[in-house]
Amino acid sequence: MLQIAADAYAEMVAHCWTGLPLEACGLLAGTGDDVSVCYPTANVAESALVYTVDPKGFLRADRDAEARGLTILGVFHSHTHTAAYPSPTDVAQAPDPGWHYVLVSLADGAPVVRSYRIVDGNIDEEPVVLLQ
Amino acid sequence: MSVEVRIPTMLRSHVGGAATVAVDGATIREVIEQLVADHPSLAGQIVTPEGGLHKFVNVYLNDDDIRYLDKLDTKVGEGDSVSILPAVAGGA
Numbered sequence: 001m002l003q004i005a006a007d008a009y010a011e012m013v014a015h016c017w018t019g020l021p022l023e024a025c026g027l028l029a030g031t032g033d034d035v036s037v038c039y040p041t042a043n044v045a046e047s048a049l050v051y052t053v054d055p056k057g058f059l060r061a062d063r064d065a066e067a068r069g070l071t072i073l074g075v076f077h078s079h080t081h082t083a084a085y086p087s088p089t090d091v092a093q094a095p096d097p098g099w100h101y102v103l104v105s106l107a108d109g110a111p112v113v114r115s116y117r118i119v120d121g122n123i124d125e126e127p128v129v130l131l132q
Numbered sequence: 133m134s135v136e137v138r139i140p141t142m143l144r145s146h147v148g149g150a151a152t153v154a155v156d157g158a159t160i161r162e163v164i165e166q167l168v169a170d171h172p173s174l175a176g177q178i179v180t181p182e183g184g185l186h187k188f189v190n191v192y193l194n195d196d197d198i199r200y201l202d203k204l205d206t207k208v209g210e211g212d213s214v215s216i217l218p219a220v221a222g223g224a
Contacts, residue, residue: 023224045221053220055190055197062138062217066151071141075220082224089223095188096142096218 008038015040016078025077074100161204
């Protein structure tokens with residue numbers, strides 16, 4: 001299960017929305033499986049089909065999270081025209097088996113947000129719970 | 133030179149769970165070699181067997197990406213911060 005603070009959730013979805021027509025991405029930080037902070041980052045691939053988290057953005061997020069006693073525990077990115085499900089590329093390039101992988105689909109207008117664990121090529125969906 | 137190497141979450145199990153490790157070296161290459169010598173299960177994860185930086189890894193010396201400095205031959209200074217970050221990417 002992924003628990004995410006409501007304002008981090010809102011920031012994540014807004015970042016994906018304003019990134020249109022390109023894919024947007026960012027990092028999620030918190031403690032355990034609880035996300036308290038969203039770090040929107042630039043998509044340096046600047047594409048509607050692929051994303052690459054800006055390494056500088058990752059560095060800043062990593063330092064800020066550490067300063068707050070938090071850990072980066074996942075990544076989110078948007079799919080502009082496809083479902084909120086990890087693509088083969090997402091699975092192949094998932095860097096950390098301990099992370100949560102959040103997909104925000106904007107294919108049908110209203111955003112659809114789903115979260116997954118990706119371990120050894122296996123995709124397991126997990127519930128997303130909003131913390132008010 | 134003694135530098136502080138920041139270890140990304142997915143490699144921390146190789147260094148006993150530490151988020152940062154103090155390592156000696158004069159260049160980034162030497163620092164990574166020492167890091168791997170101290171923690172052999174890291175071999176091949178940061179630098180390829182051919183001796184280049186793995187394309188799925190980014191290394192920063194303080195605020196600068198070493199790819200824009202001298203790559204693995206970038207010299208380090210006492211107390212510098214070397215951050216190892218995974219490339220995070222995917223597609224639709």
